[in-house]
């Protein structure tokens with residue numbers, strides 16, 4: 225078990241190195257950071273001092289090494305645009321993105337899985353058909369359009385929910401949360417739906433397909449032949465067997481939710497990392513972009529690890545350390 | 555006289571398809587007495603599994619029972635609502651499937667699966683269910699049962715898994731077990747052990763068995779009576795000695811003549827020309843007539859019902875005389 229985790233962490237290292245190299249190349253070689261930071265009017269002395277400060281006079285390898293060391297220590301340099309430490313900017317924005325992503329993911333799972341189970345079990349009912357039609361919309365409409373439509377209906381026409389921002393937030397240590405105020409929760413609803421809708425429909429379709437597959441298996445027939453209740457057959461036996469693929473996709477999708485929060489955050493002016501990233505792109509604020517890239521890679525790698533561990537918990541066949549095979553027989 | 559344990563009357567199963575309705579079972583009638591072993595034989599596709607599925611109400615939609623009755627101890631069970639029939643499955647009628655590698659849920663230990671079955675049907679608590687689960691594993695010959703109770707299906711060999719399946723089929727103490735080719739998927743070297751186990755356990759507790767198999771050798775050794783199926787119908791039914799030694803139906807005769815010296819499986823009948831018709835192409839009259847060496851005019855026009863053939867009952871016009879005399 226421990227060996228398994230260590231192995232997976234070791235496997236993640238090359239991935240992170242490649243991403244960090246890309247980040248670094250962006251950081252050091254896209255545009256002219258010195259010119260950007262100094263603006264139009266500067267003396268050659270100022271320029272030289274800054275070049276030395278940033279370490280840009282060193283060989284590339286040394287620069288990369290320093291970049292890597294700093295990144296591990298959480299130091300991504302100063303934002304060109306805001307002249308503040310990047311780590312600080314990201315830490316400020318992270319709670320907004322994480323709360324939004326968490327809500328969207330919870331929505332996708334808590335609604336998507338039951339809908340998938342239902343449409344798998346009662347595939348010919350009209351409700352199932354309705355769900356499937358609805359899921360087509362969720363899959364095919366682009367996120368920004370869904371966001372704009374939701375704003376149009378619920379903010380502009382009905383005036384029920386705010387169209388931008390996070391509402392009031394409460395500070396808990398360095399974390400700011402919108403979960404604790406009414407306005408914070410109201411502000412969360414539309415962006416969470418916008419962000420989670422695609423994943424919701426994806427999970428629903430996946431669970432449905434897996435349920436249909438599993439319901440055809442011999443062990444489900446045998447469970448029925450043993451006279452188990454429908455509830456036991458559907459949820460205890462069928463749903464549980466769909467979990468392995470569902471966990472994979474749901475895990476990957478959680479990563480995607482965090483990564484693609486960019487669009488939703490832009491539409492709703494949600495003060496998260498995605499919005500920060502977009503603003504940084506507009507201003508060619510390379511350090512922020514590099515740090516964001518690394519962070520997203522780290523998120524994906526972590527999620528993959530968690531997914532592997534969940535497999536392990538769900539499927540006994542993967543727990544190879546148990547004593548295998550009985551005596552006798554074939 | 556008490557009604558038989560199970561009685562199937564004129565059972566008809568249909569599958570609506572785009573190209574018309576297929577009739578998978580057509581006028582199937584037979585009975586099983588308490589404690590009796592009824593063998594069911596016939597080529598692949600004859601309708602053996604379908605008959606078993608119909609009895610426990612597990613025909614895959616869109617297939618459906620389109621006619622006839624199924625009675626358990628004189629009570630009809632074919633028209634019961636799903637929930638009532640569910641309580642009969644496992645409790646009154648157990649089932650054993652063909653492939654033990656796919657019949658057990660891979661995510662639950664064998665103990666959990668046994669306990670779940672017993673707790674569903676029997677008025678016992680968890681403790682007692684656990685105790686009995688160990689007892690059942692011992693009874694079906696799993697070594698070190700108390701330790702293996704927490705093992706997952708993939709930790710057992712195929713033969714051992716079929717033993718677990720037998721335990722699962724019997725653990726709620728049903729009166730009838732439908733065993734659908736319980737050894738077909740197993741290694742030849744352990745087939746006899748599994749049959750002996752099934753036979754021993756069911757005889758001990760007076761459980762009746764509907765034993766579906768390709769293997770005439772197994773039938774000859776195990777069954778009390780045997781039903782021969784052909785193209786969704788029963789061709790002949792009677793005491794196993796009679797059917798094996800003096801088959802009255804030309805199809806049964808061919809089937810017996812084709813038994814290889816040692817009990818190998820009968821996949822193809824070397825002695826009978828041609829193949830069993832597909833459901834969409836069942837000929838009128840006697841379904842066997844295109845392959846029957848003794849076919850005559852009437853066979854092509856009229857379908858024979860099960861006629862008294864002296865010792866057995868056979869769906870064959872050759873026995874009309876005797877049947878006529880007796881009537």
Ligand SMILES: Nc1ncnc2c1ncn2[C@@H]1O[C@H](COP(=O)(O)OP(=O)(O)O)[C@@H](O)[C@H]1O
Nearest residue numbers: 569578597598599600601602603604605614833
């Ligand atoms: N889902 C289905 N749709 C149409 N026909 C089916 C279906 N399942 C089984 N059948 C047909 O029913 C007949 C009986 O099948 P089965 O009972 O499995 O045969 P056996 O067990 O004797 O080999 C076969 O001709 C088979 O093709």
Ligand code: SF4
Nearest residue numbers: 840843846853870871
């Ligand atoms: S009824 Fe006719 S065709 Fe059918 S088995 Fe008897 S003799 Fe052959």
Ligand SMILES: [Mg+2]
Nearest residue numbers: 599602603604
């Ligand atoms: Mg079969």
